[in-house]
Amino acid sequence: xxxxxxxxxxxxxxxxxxxxxxxxxxxxxxxxxxxxxxxxxxxxxxxxxxxxxxxxxxxxxxxxxxxxxxxxxxxxxxxxxxxxxxxxxxxxxxxxxxxxxxxxxxxxxxxxxxxxxxxxxxxxxxxxxxxxxxxxxxxxxxxxxxxxxxxxxxxxxxxxxxxxxxxxxxxxxxxxxxxxxxxxxxxxxxxxxxxxxxxxxxxxxxxxxxxxxxxxxxxxxxxxxxxxxxxxxxxxxxxxxxxxxxxxxx
Amino acid sequence: xxxxxxxxxxxxxxxxxxxxxxxxxxxxxxxxxxxxxxxxxxxxxxxxxxxxxxxxxxxxxxxxxxxxxxxxxxxxxxxxxxxxxxxxxxxxxxxxxxxxxxxxxxxxxxxxxxxxxxxxxxxxxxxxxxxxxxxxxxxxxxxxxxxxxxxxxxxxxxxxxxxxxxxxxxxxxxxxxxxxxxxxxxxxxxxxxxxxxxxxxxxxxxxxxxxxxxxxxxxxxxxxxxxxxxxxxxxxxxxxxxxxxxxxxx
DNA sequence: TAAATAGTGTCTATGAGACACTATACA
DNA sequence: TGTATAGTGTCTCATAGACACTATTTA
Numbered sequence: 268x269x270x271x272x273x274x275x276x277x278x279x280x281x282x283x284x285x286x287x288x289x290x291x292x293x294x295x296x297x298x299x300x301x302x303x304x305x306x307x308x309x310x311x312x313x314x315x316x317x318x319x320x321x322x323x324x325x326x327x328x329x330x331x332x333x334x335x336x337x338x339x340x341x342x343x344x345x346x347x348x349x350x351x352x353x354x355x356x357x358x359x360x361x362x363x364x365x366x367x368x369x370x371x372x373x374x375x376x377x378x379x380x381x382x383x384x385x386x387x388x389x390x391x392x393x394x395x396x397x398x399x400x401x402x403x404x405x406x407x408x409x410x411x412x413x414x415x416x417x418x419x420x421x422x423x424x425x426x427x428x429x430x431x432x433x434x435x436x437x438x439x440x441x442x443x444x445x446x447x448x449x450x451x452x453x454x455x456x457x458x459x460x461x462x463x464x465x466x467x468x469x470x471x472x473x474x475x476x477x478x479x480x481x482x483x484x485x486x487x488x489x490x491x492x493x494x495x496x497x498x499x500x501x502x503x504x505x506x507x508x509x510x511x512x513x514x515x516x517x
Numbered sequence: 518x519x520x521x522x523x524x525x526x527x528x529x530x531x532x533x534x535x536x537x538x539x540x541x542x543x544x545x546x547x548x549x550x551x552x553x554x555x556x557x558x559x560x561x562x563x564x565x566x567x568x569x570x571x572x573x574x575x576x577x578x579x580x581x582x583x584x585x586x587x588x589x590x591x592x593x594x595x596x597x598x599x600x601x602x603x604x605x606x607x608x609x610x611x612x613x614x615x616x617x618x619x620x621x622x623x624x625x626x627x628x629x630x631x632x633x634x635x636x637x638x639x640x641x642x643x644x645x646x647x648x649x650x651x652x653x654x655x656x657x658x659x660x661x662x663x664x665x666x667x668x669x670x671x672x673x674x675x676x677x678x679x680x681x682x683x684x685x686x687x688x689x690x691x692x693x694x695x696x697x698x699x700x701x702x703x704x705x706x707x708x709x710x711x712x713x714x715x716x717x718x719x720x721x722x723x724x725x726x727x728x729x730x731x732x733x734x735x736x737x738x739x740x741x742x743x744x745x746x747x748x749x750x751x752x753x754x755x756x757x758x759x760x761x762x763x764x765x766x767x
Numbered sequence: 768t769a770a771a772t773a774g775t776g777t778c779t780a781t782g783a784g785a786c787a788c789t790a791t792a793c794a
Numbered sequence: 795t796g797t798a799t800a801g802t803g804t805c806t807c808a809t810a811g812a813c814a815c816t817a818t819t820t821a
Contacts, residue, residue, distance in 0.1 A: 284577075286538055288613065288624050327534075330613045330624075361611045361626050363538065363580045374538050374580075374624065376611050444800075462784060464801060469782090483793085489799025490791035505782065694773075712811060714774060719809090733820085739772025740818035755809070 286372045290333045291322030291412065292341075293359060293419030294380040295453075296399060297436050302452045303399040304416060305388070306408070307341060310396070313369050314409035320416070321397060322375065331356065334378035341397045342388050355381040355435035359419055367411050375410075379419045381435035427453055429506040431473050434497035440477055442492035443467055444485075454509055466507060472500025536622045540583045541572030541662065542591075543609060543669030544630040545703075546649060547686050552702045553649040554666060555638070556658070557591060560646070563619050564659030570666070571647060572625065581606065584628035591647040592638050605631040605685040609669055617661050625660075629669045631685035677703055679756040681723050684747035690727055692742035693717055694735075704759055716757060722750025 294305040306318040321341035325333045334356055339346040356378055363374040388397040405416050427433050427450060434441070436449045447463050467473055474495035481492045544555040556568040571591035575583045584606055589596040606628055613624040638647040655666055677683050677700060684691070686699045697713050717723055724745040731742045 286536060288536055288538065325613065325624075327615055329615065330611065358610055360608055361580065363575065363626070365577055365579065374575075374626075376613070376624075442800090459784070459786095460799075461786090461801070461803095466783080484791070485793075485799050487798050488791085488793040488796090490801080492800060508783085510784085692773090709811070709813095710772075711774070711776095711813090716810080734818070735772050735820075737771050738769085738818085738820040740774080742773060758810085760811085 284372060286374065288325045289322050289373060289375045290325055290330060290337055290378055291320040291375050291415060292334050292338050292356075292378045292380055293320060293416055294338055294342075294382055295402070295419070295423055295436075296382045296384055297449050297452045298384050298399055300448055300452055301401045302455075304402050304405050304419075305338075305341060305397060306400050306405060308396045309409055317407070317409040318400070318405070319409035320377075320412045325376070330358065330376050330378075334358075334376075334380075338378075338380055342385055344385065350383060350385050353383055353435060353439070355432055359415070359422060362411055362415060364411070375415075377415045377419065379422055381423070381432055383436055383438055423453055424509070428508055429503050431497060431500050431503055434474070440479070440494045440496055442481055442494060443474075444492055446474070446495075450507070456510065458510070470500070470503050470505065470507075472498040473503055474498050534622060536624065538575045539572050539623060539625045540575055540580060540587055540628055541570040541625045541665060542584055542588050542606075542628045542630055543570060543666055544588055544592075544632055545652070545669070545673055545686075546632045546634055547699050547702045548634050548649055550698055550702055551651045552705075554652050554655045554669075555588075555591060555647060556650050556655060558646045559659055567657070567659040568650070568655070569659035570627075570662045575626070580608065580626050580628075584608075584626075584630075588628075588630055592635055594635070600633060600635050603633055603685060603689070605682055609665070609672060612661055612665060614661070625665075627665045627669065629672055631673070631682055633686055633688055673703055674759070678758055679753050681747060681750050681753055684724070690729070690744045690746055692731055692744060693724075694742055696724070696745075700757070706760070708760070720750070720753050720755065720757070722748040723753055724748050 292305070296303050296305075305321055307321050309315055309317050309319050321337055323333075323337050323340075328336070335346045335351075335354075338354070338356070339351060342351070344351045359377040359379045361374060361376045363372075365372060367373065367375075385399075387399065402416070402420060406413060408416065433446055433449045433453070436453075437445050443464050444460070446467060447458055447460065450463070451457050475498045477494045477496055479494045481494055484491045542555070546553050546555075555571055557571050559565055559567050559569050571587055573583075573587050573590075578586070585596045585601075585604075588604070588606070589601060592601070594601045609627040609629045611624060611626045613622075615622060617623065617625075635649075637649065652666070652670060656663060658666065683696055683699045683703070686703075687695050693714050694710070696717060697708055697710065700713070701707050725748045727744045727746055729744040731744055734741050
């Protein structure tokens, strides 16, 4: 902050170019085996009619609080309650290139959210123009939001490897198969059922048994699966590494 | 950006509380086997006389460019040339809690830099109040900079595991021992020389041989080591995992 | 000559992944 | 009754780490 001298001496609210700070949220969920992202339709210029990430200006609140507030507004749910109580929110990155917003200098602090399958926001009134979109169809977004979604997807894929955050995509109780479906949806590739099962149970603190069993078996047959809930691990050790990433990534 | 309607309708430069965006850089280097961070001494209130991270207001430039500019100014070096040509810069996180700066709302985009051992900035004129400090003595900093340094250290430690960025701390040509010294300094623990040696050479693209041999052996004896330069890998596979982290980190 | 270091050899324990197999439940 | 799934057993290969050892260089 070595520019403070000049800053304090010459400060005048009108003399500096106005800057704004927003949060934009890359909210991910898995619906019907597909990884989906929450998008809103823009009504105003610029980019009117285009889809964009939900977001808005930061008020007198922390950045984390602003992200949670925006997510709650766009899903029509109440922060900290019900489905949103299990949401994982983390800061992704800040985007601030000059010209990324044609009106003025806007810095956007992007957040990444992992949510269990939420009710469709169309049902709500305030969030009527928000909806879940399969991530591969989330292209052509307003501003630089295509790049933000891509960065969020990269982060999400990596985080599933070494953290237990896949459990944030499922309900409070889940089967190993449901957890495997999350990995398959986020990574975009199937995993070997038997090896995945053994692996998940072998990682200390990843999941813990509830002692219960699912009420029904699989939709097309198969035994009733045991139920688990998230364990107390913050990191997976050893990690679940993605199978088909190119070695070395040159 | 759903608040744009109200934003555009009611916008008046003076009517909104002023916000500012700065970059602060956690610049790390290894000097004499110690991990050091670049700090500056503040001359102005608030926190006058306290140490802080180098940083300043973002101008009409990208965030990355602002971080590189600040780093160049505080080290007295020219961006993109000489020692700074090998610096690795990446965005760390953005800090924006209300009240983190007592004067106004300031959002700070923190950056993390890995630099080879640089000349002491005291020598320069413009950067006379900047100096490298062993990271364990970098406490009691201004603002929330203690927390930023801690977050940067966590990130740096993790990045050495799965990226070849340790090579950003050494010169263009280096021995395996020098690379091991970087790991030891950043992780704060010694590594087994023989196993480290074999491991580094076994990871595809981590380092490549120059064919040359160091001019001298070790300071206290030992054969002349072969020289290597950074390879073309972007990720280490398999990764070099830290030995003594607690399993699971509950 | 003593001590420290570069680099290699070898052994063991662990984990990833392939494959096979059973038991169970749904249509 | 056929088929899909839950969960387990087993084998192989790659890797981490412990330990030992030789060769080389400096003080």
